[in-house]
Amino acid sequence: MNHDKIERLAGELLSGTIPDCLPDELNAAVSHVGSLLASSSGPDVEQVRRALGALNNDRLFLPARTLAESWNAKLGFDLVVERRLVQALIEMDDLDYAQERLKDAIESAKTMDSQLAKIELGEYQGQQGRIAKQRFVRSNDPDELARAIEHYAARYRANGRPYFHGINVVALVAAQERLDPSLRPPRGLRLPALARAVLVDVKKRISSGEDSPWPLATASEAFLALNRCDDAELWLHRFLLHPQTHPFHIEAYSRQLREIWLGNALRNTTCADRLSSIIDRHVMRTQKRWSMSPKMLKTAQVDPQSLERNFSGERTFTVAMIKRMLEKCASIGCVTDPNGRRFGTGFLVAASALGIGPETELVFVTNSHVISDTVKDAIPPANAWVTFELESTAKGELVPHKVVPEVLFTSPPGEPGITAEDRLDVTVVKLASWPEGGIALRTNDSLPTPSRKTKVFVVGHPSGDALQLSLHDSELLDVCDHDRLLHYRTPTEPGSSGSPVFNTNWEVVALHHAGSSAMPRLRGKGQYEANEGISIRSIRGSAIASRLQR
Incomplete structure (x- = not known):
């Protein structure tokens, strides 16, 4: 790769900006930053902290982990770098390793006599709550739920009652009451009083000029806890339309609705269902994708009419298409x-x-x-x-x-x-064993002809718990001269690597492997925003040749 370009990309990353480049180029930039650490010309800790913050906010957790671990290997423990690393590990679902690192980080922070150490110690306590919450989501274990409440509540009480920890206590106490109505949380953590206290706090912050989307989402969730769904919906719309709301923020609230409040956009019977449906439709319009959680999959199987209720009238895809995809x-x-x-x-x-x-x-x-x-x-x-x-x-x-x-x-x-x-x-x-109901997907060696009317669709598992369906903005842009590579506009996220790329007959024509806003064009010079798949035809030909050479 061009060394000057990699240096430029590394500079952008250290300024807190994710550079517009290919994934391999970003990885090279992260490696270049890592190689400079501990040298006289290397970046300072504030630059690395900014880079890690930008990577995590853009859900680029693997490069964030790589950079943070490079810092640790060469320069040792830093309070903020460690928090960013643990955040990436949690998002990557590496909970055991995240817990191990948190334990050491908390011990280190306790030995430091600084304001930053006190602040980060509180953040670590919040991350302990997040780990316990995710373990509860995985297992439905009431002990993990109790641990999550304990960690978030300790953080909420200890340092100025931060609303983002308070609203997690609200949601988890509500989940605990669903599991066992006989349980009574400690005084000061009881609903609906706690939800009202959090709501008062976020409204004060908004009135004082805090320009962040998080208080808006928190207000929506507090109204959800108070069974005031119209108000929850109003604040949700304000959150979605806030100019600083990014996909990371939307996914965070969406996961909270799905995992803790049991929201199901297809069921549409509870307030959490209603809010989930609003988010789904917003994401379909703005991010050109749709995610289906396990609970939504079950609803679609048990109640096929739920698809009719939610997707009738959509112009960009049909209920019949969704049903074929689910198969x-x-x-x-x-x-x-x-x-x-x-x-x-x-x-x-x-x-x-x-x-x-x-x-x-x-x-x-x-x-x-x-x-x-x-x-x-x-x-x-x-x-x-x-x-x-x-x-x-x-x-x-x-x-x-x-x-x-x-x-x-x-x-x-x-x-x-x-x-x-x-x-x-x-x-x-x-x-070693095969799934019940799993069958061979039909493939097709013939590639569609690129045009604005030619569509391809990607179905895969991005970060999170849901199957993601890329059904909008799915134009097939180009096919290389060797019928080996396909470029398409279908939006994907990290975790979609290895997804099948379907034609409109729901036959697999390619294996998805990469995407970038700066993808080199297959013909001519220049770059464009595109995803790339490897054609089934080329995989078949190479596999056959490999067997013949044995």
């Missing part, structure tokens, strides 16, 4: 490590579709930067598991399937926009 979800899985940390997506096809086995044999396809023994940061096959959302939803618990360590075919990643036939970013494996 495919049983064969789309999420790749995790043994601790449940998500690495990406993959899907089932017949071995014959790739020329590596009979039609009756299933194989699992994903990116080599997701599963590989040789690609940096990929999960080794021996440590990889796959869960299928539809199967887990039907059984009411996660059902992990072990990846068989022997790889059937793999090809390393290449540079986006470059059509090297030996760098297809694909790994094909078998699973």
Whole structure:
């Protein structure tokens, strides 16, 4: 890569701005910053803190982790750097490691006599609450819920009653009351008084000129707790329309509604359902995607009319299209490590579709930067598991399937926009067991003709708990001369790596592997905003050639 460009990108990152570049270029910029640490010309701690804040706010958690760990290795413990690292680990669902680091960070902060140490110690207490909350979401364990309340309440009481910890206590106490109505929280933490206190606080902050979207979301959630849904909806709209509200903020409130308040945008019977539906429609309009949580999947299965109620009248896609898409979800899985940390997506096809086995044999396809023994940061096959959302939803618990360590075919990643036939970013494996209801997705070697009317769709597992469906703004932009790479406008998030790319007949035509707002064009000079997939045709041809060479 061009050294001058990487230096420029690193400079932008250190200023607190995410540079407009390809993922590999961002990783190179992060590595360059890491190489300068501890040198006389290296960045100072404030620059690194800004960079980590920008990466986390843009949900780029893996580069944030890389940079923070580089700082720790070369310069040791820093209060803010450690908080940013723990935040990234929690968002990546690496809860055990996050807890381990938090324990050490709290001990270190207690030995420091500074105002910053006192502030960050409080932040660490809040992160302890977040970890316990996520463990409760995973397991529905009432002890984890009680621990989450304890941590958030300690932070709320200790340092000026910060509203963002107070509203978490409100939501978790409401969840506790649902689980066991006989439980009484400690005095000062009881509903609805606590919700009213938080609401008074955020209204004062808004009146005093605090220009942040968070108080608006907090006011909406407080009104939700007070069963004043019209007011909750009003403040939700204010939050969504705030000029500083970004996808990170929206996803945070959406997850709180789904996971703690049990909001279900398809069910539409509770206030949390209603607010979730508003957020879903806003995201569809503004971010061109739609996410379906496990509870929504179950609702769609039990009550197919819920799709009619929610999507009738939509001009950009039809209820019939959604139903056909849902049929495919049983064969789309999420790749995790043994601790449940998500690495990406993959899907089932017949071995014959790739020329590596009979039609009756299933194989699992994903990116080599997701599963590989040789690609940096990929999960080794021996440590990889796959869960299928539809199967887990039907059984009411996660059902992990072990990846068989022997790889059937793999090809390393290449540079986006470059059509090297030996760098297809694909790994094909078998699973030790197969999901109930999982079948081979139909594939098609024929690629659609690019035009404004030609659509492709991506279904995958981004960060979070939901299957994400990219159904809007899904124009097929271009296909390379070798029919190897496809570029499309379909929006995706980190975690979508390894997703199937479908044509309008819901046949898999490509494997999604990268996206950027600065993707090199397949023809001519210049860049554009696009995602990139590797065609099933090229994967099949390379897999067959590899078998013949053995």
